[in-house]
Amino acid sequence: MTTTFSSTRTEHDLIGDAEVPAHVYWGVHTMRAAENFQITDQKLADNPFLIAALARVKQAAARANLQLGLLDQTRAEAIDQACERVAAGEFNDQFILDPIQGGAGTSTNMNANEVIANVALEILGHNKGEYQYLHPNDHVNLSQSTNDAYPTAVKIATCFAATPLLEAMEELEDACRKKAVEFRTVVKMGRTQLQDAVPMTVGQEFGGWAVTLREDHDRLQESLKLVTEINLGATAIGTGLNAPEGYAEAACYHLAQLTGLGLSTSPHLVEATSDVGSFVHLSGVLKRVAVKLSKICNDLRLLSSGPRAGLNDIQLPAVQSGSSIMPGKVNPVIPEVVNQIAYQVVGYDATVTMAAEGGQLQLNAFEPVIMHSVGLAMKHLANGCTTLARKCIAGITVDEDALRRQVEQSIGLVTALNPVLGYTQSTMIAMEALHTGRGVAELVLERGLLTEVELAELLRPERLANLAS
Structure with missing residues (x-):
């Protein structure tokens, strides 16, 4: 760190004494980590869900420690109040560390301990850094280690971050359902393998x-x-060392109350401390969301291609000019950006996969990059869903007459004749229609295979699209 401050306070760690800017709430451990990890140009402050989750974990721990008589009421209440303020985002700018770091999240845990301790010290009427009155490790981190506090916070943060994603997916789903109703009677050609298939509706x-x-x-x-x-409550490796009897249950109870989440303590804490399988599964689901979302965007780009030399089944809303050289060109920029989000999420999933595989023995040291990857995947997917719903799906229009003419001219209509004429006869009609440019109905009538009334009923697009049901 190169910034110069006018006043400092002296703090000490196992490396030795260090001068910390007097006005900041973080301390020496955070400062060392900030110097060591300059990786992404991002900060923990960019993930308010993680900061809130860390504060709730420390708050729950303080309440459990008070309940079990391990922490006096004065300190416990000060920590509790400090955590409430940190969780509310008042001190987000004090979380200065890069999210990707060595040490299995120890630096992030210490950043939280120091900020909460110094806020609590001010609540008690002391100066920042006067740790003899309330200590980041001895009091804020009491009955914890990074190896249980940080993974728990990561899980809480993930649940918090999932809420806006779920809401964004609901908004996009609702936008599609509204278009399904709006276009429920608009008939078009369905396609398989990019070839004409049978009629359906845009809805x-x-x-x-x-x-x-x-x-x-x-x-x-x-x-x-x-x-x-x-x-x-499992502390360093899941054996529960330094967490007194009843602490895990009390801490889980208080954390569930604070977060509103249905939390439970793992039945096998050694396994839970070393395993990140739940994140592998979750990341896989996020990849599934990304892949399916990208497929929808591929469809949107294909269906709107043209407008004269493409499919042009639908018209996307024009949101910006499409070319610096081709006047009048409008590109499907919203589906394109969501495609790119999807590709990135697939990459995040690969990172989570390798980080999970790279864990060794009683701890996975790579949860920081798992948190970073899952958090960004959720954030980007949420923004993508909202953008797609509001700037694309909501404004889509169709040319109903043009779509109907396309259906009437398609040889795909011959599929409906199979039950009556048989596959061989229907194939011959389809091939002649394709090579001559004549219509299916015209050829059937010319050969006297069906009456006009029979043909009209069989080839009625609404019937083929099963609208009556």
């Missing part, structure tokens, strides 16, 4: 996307249940 297409989003929404909710199993 059915949007309805399918809505169902896809709902399925992914439900799978995400299910995966979050695995993240609510915590190891708080």
Whole structure:
């Protein structure tokens, strides 16, 4: 760190004495880590969910320690009040560390301990750094280690971050459902392998996307249940050393009350301290959401291609000019940006996979990059869903007459004749229509295979799209 401050306070760690800016709430451990880890140009402050989660973990610990007689009421109440303010975001700017760091999250844990301790000291009427009255380790971190406090906070933060993503997915699903209703009677050609298939409605297409989003929404909710199993109280490796009897249960109870989450203590704390399988599963679900979302965007780009030389089934709202050289060109920029979000989320999942695999023995040291990756995946997906719903789906229009003409001219209509004419006869008609440019109906009538009334009923697009049901 190169910034010069006019006044400092002296703090001490195992490395020795160090001068810390007098006005900051973080301390020497945070300062050392800030000097060591300058990786992403991002800060813990960029993830308010993690800061709030850390504060809630420390708050729950203070309440459990008070309950068990390990912490006096004066200090416990000061820590409790400090945590409440930190959780509310009042001191986010004091979380200065890079989110990717060595040490299995120890630096992040110490950043939280020091900030909370110094806020509590001021509440008690003392100066920052007067740790003889209230200490970051002895009091704020009492009955904890990084190895249970940090993973628990990561899980809480993940649950917090999932809320805006779930809400954004619901908004996008709702936008698709509204279009499904709006276009429920607009007939178009369905396609398989990019070739004409059979008629359907534009509403059915949007309805399918809505169902896809709902399925992914439900799978995400299910995966979050695995993240609510915590190891708080297991301290260093899951054996519970330095956490008194009853602490794990009390801390979990208070944390559940503070967060509103259905938390439970893992039945096997050694396994829970070393395993990050719940994040592998969750990240896989986020990848699923990304892949499905990207597929929808691929469809949107294809369906809106043209407008004259493409499919042009739908018209996306024009949100900006598309070219610096081609006048009048409008690009599908909103689906394109969501595609890119999806690609990035797939990359985040690969990072989580390797970080989980890289864990050794009784602790996975790579939870910082897991937290960073999952947090960014959720944030970007939430922003992508909201952007797609508001700037694209909501403004989509169609040319109903053009779509109907396309259906009437398609050889895909011949599929409806199979039950009556048989596959061979229907194939011959389809091939002749394709090579001559004549319509299916025209050829059937010319050969006397069906009457006009019979043909009209069989080829009625609304019937083929199953609108009557």
